[in-house]
Amino acid sequence: MSAIHWRGVLLGGLFLAAQATTVAAQERELLTLEAALARAGIVDSADEPPENPRLIGPRAEADAARALVDQARLRPNPEIAFEAENIAGSGAFSGLQATEYTLSLSQRLELGGKRGARVRAAQAEARVATLSGALSVAQLGRSVRERYVEAVAAAARLELARDIVERNRELARIAGVLVDVGREPPLRSLRAEAALAEALAELEAALAADSTARNALAALWGEATPATDVPSVFPEIEPPATLLASPSALRLQVARAEREAADAAIARERSLGIPDPAISAGVRRFEESRDQAFLVGVSIPLPLRNRNQGNIAAAEARLRAATAREAIARTDFELEVTQARGQFLAAEARVETLAETSLPQAEEALRLVRIGYRNGRFPLIEVLAAAEARDTIREALIQAQEDRGRLAATLIWLGAQ
Template sequence: MFCRRLAARIACALAILISPPLVLTSHAQTLTMRAALSRALAASPRLTAAERDVGIATGQRIQAGALLNPELSYEQDNSFGSGIYRGTKSAETTLQISQAFELFGKRDARIAAGQAGIEVAAIQRKAVRLEVLSETAIAFLSVLGAQRRIQILDEQIAAIDRLTPLLRRRVEAGASSPAETGRAEVASALVKADRERFKATLASARRELAVLMGDRAAKFGEVSGRLDTTGRPPTFQSVVAAIDANPQLVRWTAVFAQRNAELLMARLKPYPDVRIAAGWRHFNETNDDAARLTVSVPIPVFDQNQGNILSAQESLAKTGAEREANRNTLIVIAGRAYDSLQGSLRELAVLRETAIPKATEASEAISQGYGQGRFTLLEVLDAQASVTQARLREQEALQNFHAGVATIEGLVGNPFALARESAR
């Protein structure tokens, strides 16, 4: 239930990426973020391994609570010797059952350690789920971003191709050199080369997403979603505060309880247990019977378990440092993601407020002037390339922004509370 709720919440937090219902085609179906997250959770071997760890810990907890088995023994004395002890005439036979009783709360300490082990494994499973969701969201964004970049390059190629009829008329009229036709072809070819490079990037991104969803190769069509909506993130201090709820850190509370129980077990081990035995003894020589009672207690003279006690003490003391190191690592990761998305927002502001509008305006004016003979083909191509590069930079910044959001959501375990801005 946790993973389903979290998948839904992350999908809602990335609402800009959620498209209409799946569209079926004759070959493959469009993939949405929600479907990708659901399939990744169902197929993740890491999550399966984490669930098995819970089962392992459960088995250890059951075993920790098991009582010691009784022992049944048979003894025969004074037989098969010499003289009066020849044969079994003078034999003494004893049938005895004995039971060891653990004292001083040893069994309770074992049970406590086993129960803490279950909690550690269960919390770690939640942490793995968060990681799977975050990784899948980022992989989905990579595919979506690559698709959009290819679309932008296709639009630039189409724009260059639309110049061909006008260019031919200018050449025929003697207004342009025939060499400009070759220049346009070169410009188109270079953009096509860039498109092929992005296609290779898209293929790798699709494969990575497919593997996360349990497939060896991509069996889906395009991914569906939008990247063009952003929002203002909360302060980094609030992100750091939320990180303390990350299962990776919550887990250390259970680890501390487990190691504390292990230390108690080590301290209790030198305390002796009691073994009580009761038996029946038969004397063949007189054909008499008698009861036999035995109580035994080990004397902890030589081995007082000092080494294991010291080891358990150090392991317990180590817990705090391990948690702090883990927290520092998460803060560093969150800081990188936060700085990346903040930088992406500033980059988007420059691109959307100045670079893209000005480049588009200049390209349209130069394209119109080219038809009137006021600009050269080189100026037209340069203006179109400027628009394309600005739009590609915008898509890269958008992808980096949403990847940062997905990374932080995977760390805090909750959707990022963004003050949404309208799409451009």
């Protein structure tokens, strides 16, 4: 049998091994990005998913803040008082003959706009809680998209690792056959076995990374078991076409709402520094003469020392801090938008270059090396080198697609309104 015939037969086996796919993996139900977002509670689903613990907290905080608004609208309760005087004394006041009974009703009057200031402060806090809850949902959506992309990248790397193992296993077999028939030196077989061992180790690492990535994804909706298998093809995650650092961005809305809440707290604390009078009215019965009389009264605290000045100063300091945080949030947001947009465009360009130029060129180079190997012009090591170069580009393409997906998720989060 000629050397060219041997090379053609063996290289044909290598090609078939490289093209082999796992049918079982294709038949398994794969988790889509839309399904992952639905499981996390980010988008509506036809099947009502269980409540995500990561969303319960922010929603409960918003509910609590709205309940406090209702509480702030309530006025002070009236007070009823009953007094009995001159009981069981001595002399003329012995027994109950000289007892005086008083029944009165009193009401505290809120002055200085306390109720209005209290309601406005509670409403401002409720707005902060509502916007913070919406921001938490947006952040969870970003995490789901990022971890889904990472899981897809892990699945793609696992698929690549399996292809490399199959190729190296076939190369090791071919090298053994060629050594046996005297077509290659024994060193070639040893190198092929070493490459196979390294590929198997990489496959084990890829399996572990795939499981870890799916676990991390499932944790976002509160499941301890790994998520369903994800495809090895990256989803199309479209970022906002135009993203500007506008005041409508959620992060800036939260910072602004916190500053407005701090401002409302100052008005509330200042109103609390104004004393509230209490008026009372009642009836008194004189047991000795069986007479009755009405009584009215008014009481008011004297703001000699405590005028709530400490709480007012603290609220003013919190406003200064909230104003500074808002300015920082605006500056940081503009920087993050600029950086994320630039990095996304760079990653997109890299994906386009690798997918449309580098990978096709590597595939063509591998095809030509295989033809040359069949014709006896290239040794087996050249086929291995060309395949490794192609796999390196495949890995670079996976990384670029992963970067693009993560940056798209970041841009969607930054554009949340």
